[in-house]
Amino acid sequence: MSKDYTPLWKELGLDLVKHDGLLSVLSDAYKNIYLSQKNRPEGMKYFDFVISEVHGLRIEELYEAKKEKRKVIGTFCVYVPEELVLAVDGVYVGLCAGAEVGFEEAEKYVPRNTCALIKAFMGFKLSGLCPYVELTDLIVGETTCDGKKKAYEIFDEITKKMYVMEIPNMKNEEDRQLWLNEVKKFKNKLEEISGKQITLSFLKKSTEIVNQKRKALQRLSSLRAYDPPPISGLDSLLVNQIAFYDDPVRFTMKVNELCDEIEERVKKAEGVVPKGTPRILISGSPFAIPNWKLHAIVENSGAIVVGEESCVGYRNFRNLTDENFNSIDEGIEKIASRYMSIDCACFTPNTERIDNVTKLYKDLKADGVIHYALQFCTPYMIEAFKIDRKIDFPFLRIETDYSMEDFGQLKTRVEAFIETLK
Numbered sequence: 001m002s003k004d005y006t007p008l009w010k011e012l013g014l015d016l017v018k019h020d021g022l023l024s025v026l027s028d029a030y031k032n033i034y035l036s037q038k039n040r041p042e043g044m045k046y047f048d049f050v051i052s053e054v055h056g057l058r059i060e061e062l063y064e065a066k067k068e069k070r071k072v073i074g075t076f077c078v079y080v081p082e083e084l085v086l087a088v089d090g091v092y093v094g095l096c097a098g099a100e101v102g103f104e105e106a107e108k109y110v111p112r113n114t115c116a117l118i119k120a121f122m123g124f125k126l127s128g129l130c131p132y133v134e135l136t137d138l139i140v141g142e143t144t145c146d147g148k149k150k151a152y153e154i155f156d157e158i159t160k161k162m163y164v165m166e167i168p169n170m171k172n173e174e175d176r177q178l179w180l181n182e183v184k185k186f187k188n189k190l191e192e193i194s195g196k197q198i199t200l201s202f203l204k205k206s207t208e209i210v211n212q213k214r215k216a217l218q219r220l221s222s223l224r225a226y227d228p229p230p231i232s233g234l235d236s237l238l239v240n241q242i243a244f245y246d247d248p249v250r251f252t253m254k255v256n257e258l259c260d261e262i263e264e265r266v267k268k269a270e271g272v273v274p275k276g277t278p279r280i281l282i283s284g285s286p287f288a289i290p291n292w293k294l295h296a297i298v299e300n301s302g303a304i305v306v307g308e309e310s311c312v313g314y315r316n317f318r319n320l321t322d323e324n325f326n327s328i329d330e331g332i333e334k335i336a337s338r339y340m341s342i343d344c345a346c347f348t349p350n351t352e353r354i355d356n357v358t359k360l361y362k363d364l365k366a367d368g369v370i371h372y373a374l375q376f377c378t379p380y381m382i383e384a385f386k387i388d389r390k391i392d393f394p395f396l397r398i399e400t401d402y403s404m405e406d407f408g409q410l411k412t413r414v415e416a417f418i419e420t421l422k
């Protein structure tokens with residue numbers, strides 16, 4: 001870290017001893033998993049820096065933003081419209097939810113058999129380890145899976161900052177209308193807490209900023225289709241994870257610089273692994289930082305991850321918002337419609353996800369799909385069976401959590417799957 005942030009962490013009420021422990025585990029894991037990779041693009045240096053400062057410089061930036069009366073909005077889901085947050089000059093951040101932290105504390109409020117992502121966001125807060133949650137003015141939840149819905153009630157008792165958007169379960173006309181109303185209500189809420197009115201020009205600008213970010217991520221994704229692959233799955237995953245934390249304009253610029261470099265690699269047929277290395281598409285539940293377990297297993301087992309059909313991945317950037325609107329109402333409708341096209345397994349039916357997995361598999365020239373569901377994540381665990389029945393390419397279904405206990409067993413299964421692809 002570039003400087004000592006202890007006074008800031010202290011002011012935010014973090015548990016300094018535990019927090020030091022967390023950062024040191026994170027830094028060791030990063031060195032082992034990331035910095036040991038060979039032939040990484042130079043452009044990854046920026047993302048290495050961001051991760052080294054994930055609880056440092058970025059936290060200081062948010063702290064400064066708050067001094068300028070900008071509102072910090074925390075989220076756990078890609079359904080929360082980032083465009084609206086930026087339109088009130090707010091800062092949009094994904095909150096800590098990717099490590100087995102504070103589970104003992106969390107299990108005082110939720111059952112043991114709750115998915116790791118939920119236990120992690122509660123655990124981070126309850127053990128005083130997430131500076132982001134302390135800086136938020138509003139935490140926006142959503143009625144996606146049952147676990148999140150009920151956990152948000154408890155999280156509100158703990159934080160007193162929750163605002164929950166209702167996400168319908170289906171996508172019929174009346175559901176779309178419900179969602180449009182939710183997006184309008186969210187706009188009003190943001191205007192109320194920020195004291196700023198969304199104007200047409202702010203809305204247009206913020207929509208453009210978020211679309212530019214998505215386009216940069218799409219560009220990175222399409223470069224992963226080349227063989228030999230010019231960037232590792234681990235590095236690409238990291239970029240997709242940082243998309244939820246970093247300043248969007250700076251992030252977009254850095255992703256595009258990385259893509260410029262990768263395009264040069266492609267021209268020279270330069271890859272991080274030899275041509276013909278088995279190519280894996282991972283599909284399923286999201287990977288919050290620092291959940292790098294599955295990618296690390298795949299890439300240390302003789303294969304490469306070429307895509308993530310996941311909210312930390314393709315589901316986050318697949319669709320742009322239509323920028324062609326001439327009134328605020330029209331803009332809100334375009335935004336609502338863009339978010340309604342997300343194919344989360346919480347919807348029924350969710351057939352478009354099968355089409356999207358198939359398309360991505362073909363576009364990225366994958367050899368096999370590993371379906372990854374967090375244990376106790378019923379929507380994704382069940383949908384995995386459906387996808388398996390409908391597709392005709394190699395498919396491995398796994399369920400795991402954030403612990404390292406099943407590392408050996410998972411590695412054996414992944415290695416055996418990769419063998420069948422050679």
Ligand code: BJ8
Pocket residue numbers: 076077078079115116117118144145146147148285286311342344345346374376377378379380
């Ligand atoms: S749009 S995937 S980010 S809800 S893993 S908490 S679903 S039990 S995170 Fe998600 Fe939004 Fe959907 Fe994406 Fe529940 Fe499953 Fe846990 Fe999950």
